[in-house]
Amino acid sequence: MNPFTTLTSRTVVLRERNIDTDQIIPARFLTTTERRGLGKHAFNDWRHLADGSPNPDFAFNKAGNAGAKILVAGRNFGCGSSREHAPWALTDLGLRAVISAEIADIFRSNALKNGLLPIVLDEAVVDELLDRPGIELSIDVATRTVTLPGGSTVEFPLDAFARTCLLEGVDQLGYLLRQAPAIQRYEETASMETTPMEICHAR
Incomplete structure (x- = not known):
């Protein structure tokens, strides 16, 4: 993994709650242990219409969201099965952090092992972020803070061992x-x- 110290990026927003791991990476794409290339299947069934063409209304298909590295999602993100392919797909998609009011424990553990930072913030803060897609946020792993557009900062929980692994760019x-x-x-x-x-x- 690459060290994760700070990150400044625009956000991409998925307002849905209870986004489970089968929506993040459908089960039919779990036949590989190769991480590279899984990003093209992330949110596959939402990214495509019934005829297989790209869904123009889906956030990750919009040109303005290209290159965004921070996902802001509705609460209970990553629920469902424990598949490690979920964080693999998200990191291969280019994401480095997921912000939500609630993140499933197993997904959170898998994400941290793969350099994807799961950030849980107060629901009122997350609701504001969900209402403002595309804003720029700055994340500092060392201080465990997110800096909002106005300059104010909010802290997020991150245990010391996970913090050390992210900063050093290593798994357990x-x-x-x-x-x-x-x-x-x-x-x-x-x-x-x-x-x-x-x-x-x-x-």
């Missing part, structure tokens, strides 16, 4: 692997401090 396994030298030093020290008698008792 990557973080552990970075600690390998320290783990090795500890093991060597512990081994030297163990006496033959202690080893005998341990057996």
Whole structure:
């Protein structure tokens, strides 16, 4: 993953509530473990009309939303199955953050492991963002804040370990692997401090 420190971007808005993972990435596209290319299937059934042509009314099909990296969505975003393909599809679509008044726990966990920042804000703030699509927001992971267009900031919850992983651009396994030298030093020290008698008792 790339380090996630700050992000300034326009927003794209999906007002719907209870957007589940099958709407984010339909089950028929889960036959691959390749992340690249899944973005073209994100929100597939909303992005296309019955004849397969692009739906001109869908937010991600509008030219003005091209390049937007922040999604603002109705509450209970990411509910449904635990498929990790959902954050894969969203990041391949170009998103780096999702803002909602409520984000499903499993989706939130999967998102953080894949460099997608799930941000939960007060519903009144989210309602204002939903009413103003395309505005520019700035996100600071270190301070756990979102700066609104007027300059005011709002804080969002983010546990210390997830924050560290985002800032360093690693997942949980990557973080552990970075600690390998320290783990090795500890093991060597512990081994030297163990006496033959202690080893005998341990057996």
